[in-house]
Amino acid sequence: MSDRYDFRAIEGKWQARWEAAHLHHAPDDDARPRWYALTMFPYTSGDLHTGHWYAMAPSDTAARYRRMQGYNVMFPIGFDAFGLPAENAAIARRIDPKDWTYANIEHMRGQLRRMGATFDWEREVITCDPDYYRWTQWWFLQLYRQGLAYRAEAAANWCPGCHTVLANEQVVDGRCDRSDDVVERRFLTQWFFRITNYAEELLRFDGINWPERIRTMQTNWIGRSEGAMLDFPVDVAGVEDPLSVFTTRPDTVYGATFMVLAPEHRLVDRITTGEQRPAVDRYVQETARQSEIDRLSTEKEKTGVFTGAYAINPFSGRRIPIWIADYVLVTYGTGAVMAVPAHDERDFAFARKYGLEVIPVFTHEGTNISQPLESAFVDGEQMVNSGTFDGTPFASAKQAVIAHAEREGIGRGTVNYRLRDWLISRQRYWGAPIPMIHCDEHGVVPVPEEQLPVLLPENVQFEPTGQSPLTQIEEWVNVPCPIDGKPARRETDTLDTFMCSSWYQIRYCDPHNQEQPVSPELARKWLPVDQYTGGAEHAVMHLLYTRFFWKAARDMGIVEGDEPMLRLFSQGVILGPDGNRMSKSRGNVVAPDELVAEWGADAFRCQLMFVGPWDQGGPYNPTGMQGIIRWLNRAWSVAVEEPQFAELAGASETRSLRRVVHRTIREATADMESFSFHTLIARLMELTTALSRARDAGPVDRAAWNEGLRSLLLMMAPLTPHLAEELWERTGGSFSVHQQLWPAFDPGLARDEMVELVVQVNGKVRERIQLAATASEAEARVAALASEKVRQWLDGKEPRKVVFVPGKLLNLVL
RNA sequence: GCCGAAGUGGCGGAAUGGCAGACGCGGCGGUCUCAAAAACCGCUGGGCCCAAAGCUCGUGUGGGUUCGAAUCCCACCUUCGGCACCA
Structure with missing residues (x-):
């Protein structure tokens, strides 16, 4: 046989065969332990791009590996199908969003099938389907x-x-x-x-x-801050409720010399005096006109307006002016702050600009607090200007003030969050x-x-x-x-x-249930997700929402456990060949369909996995396909062109071949566990080379050859599912290679017999000597001193110190 | 400004305290061919050297720890990501 690897002849064939055999369906009733592998489902944009492949192909490889470890693997797929682009397409092209979406789904299904991934299509969900959104x-x-x-x-x-x-x-x-x-x-x-x-x-x-x-x-x-809520009575007739403020520095309350409200604060209108009203109204309108970007710029000089009203500092009893300023955000805390210019940079800048009082309430090394301050300082030694609190050390000041506020009913310790x-x-x-x-x-x-x-x-x-x-x-x-x-x-x-995608992983467990979003039995069987993979761009959207959703569902008794996804891996971003994000306007888009048509799905998968560490992403290298194709061709030739066989069970070349095989299994297994697909492929390339060299070097032991070839095909199965299946069949394996167990290695066979021991003199490599791997320090020393070169470097001196790393290195220190 | 990750040949990267550059791309040389492509084989960090052997330099920069540092520690530079008037 001297035929060559032709993906066109095998990929479609095996995809059809797998589907007919329901090979990718995870049965609900199966004695094997379950493994729920999930890749983020795609939005129905209508086209599967390289980013999808980069996310899904390695996820698929990892899922297939788990199956070969004996798990009943569920690897479902579906479509995130609601959203604006469908509606915008409807406006632009006068098509129904539903028609647009379902046509896209149809196209994407074909693209996903050609990927050759082990998707369980019997569990497909579509979020815009009434059967799905009914449960949303x-x-x-x-x-x-x-x-x-x-x-x-x-x-x-x-x-x-x-x-x-x-x-x-x-x-x-x-x-x-x-x-x-x-x-x-x-x-x-x-x-x-x-x-x-x-x-x-x-x-x-x-x-x-x-x-x-x-x-x-x-x-x-989420932005957690610990602090206190303090109540400041408002000195305005008819305003009964005090103004509450959140502060992380209750210990500086005696230094609160004014208050600042966000311009949108509800109270502004009620407390503004007649005299100040024109200025306040003008400021409020100006603020409203500003964009959030301008408003939130930290570069901008602080501005504000006095409302004419006063509040009472509940600790000092001091009557302090109430201002409004756009540096106070209506969306955080209560939308109002107590301003302590001596100990807060922003308040200091504001006080200086508008001539407001500055009262330091901590002593501070290197600062003379009886002089006007040059700048605010945030830490301190002990409280001053703070009535009965004077002398309280910095470290216990917050607790002391909070305790007092709680006793007096003028505040309480609290935690505030940035999360809305x-x-x-x-x-x-x-x-x-x-x-x-x-x-x-x-x-x-x-x-x-x-x-x-x-x-x-x-x-x-x-x-x-x-x-x-x-x-x-x-x-x-x-x-x-x-x-x-x-x-x-x-x-x-x-x-x-995002609500649709907050619970899709739950629906996959029981996608056709008409009575419930999920049955308790199936929820218990499949959830939570064992391994989730997806992009980091969803860190504070989807990934936060789905955790919230899950916890709420747990509290309703619908699911068990505290978290929806036990392991998460965030892949990087695959970039265009020019190192930029792929975009039509840049013209650097790599189209998967074209590459699959030219090189096949197996090759494209591997090329993407060979780019580098999966979590780092990186530029797509258009010429890199050559290396993968060469490898797949060599693997093909190794499988279909047998060597000459001989009985060489104990021969050193047999031991050496088996060593490579068992070592590769060991390393490949570790790489699979850590999602290090690029090094995994490198190792399998090496194994392929080792097999082809052994074949070309002369007669090979039949059992050792079969072991090596079989291991290679098994380890390639998760990476190149079609090619591995074809070669598995051609070499006499029974359907399917994807139902075989991942190979195990024998540590004894993986171990070296002879090693090249590095001999260093003063930490520099001066000689390499062949030695039994088990050689002792004494044996290594004798062997090293037998070397003329080593003796020259020692220059007749006796080593002051000897460092020996068994099987690796001997360092002679003079 | 704060927090985090990263920086290694022409390029993607490997090595996480012990031979720097695995594997691949690209390049150079060769086999095959009328020729080219493909395929296969070999070489491929810099310098000294005709060459080899050998020596030497080399993992962003500068210091340190160690017999030994890409790897650990300190300072700095650069790039990327996140947060940023959050009281």
């Missing part, structure tokens, strides 16, 4: 029942390009993460999920193996309708569960108006109130699509 709506109702969904007016991020509000997580540097438009601040009544209820728990990552990078990003995003509740309303059409009804008499009423799904109406006008297109469909909007049947109106906003 169901989840909404459960969260509502738990008090975790609520409607409130708040400062929301409005994207003028997308004509909808966005969650905080979708705003990057003041811009929409999708359209890049500068977001505007609008005060709107919207639906939220109380993710902040779980802030504390979301900061803990106990029992899960997630990358440090993702954990840090989530931790930063998750805004889930969207003023767009292509999403799951929020299953609520507004009734004049009964307020907001949930749609009864048996009426789910609330179907999206069809034939809708999409031209963006700033309101959901659903508002215009009278026959859909007008419904009877579920309580008394009187005329009422449906909620017309749709759900953030």
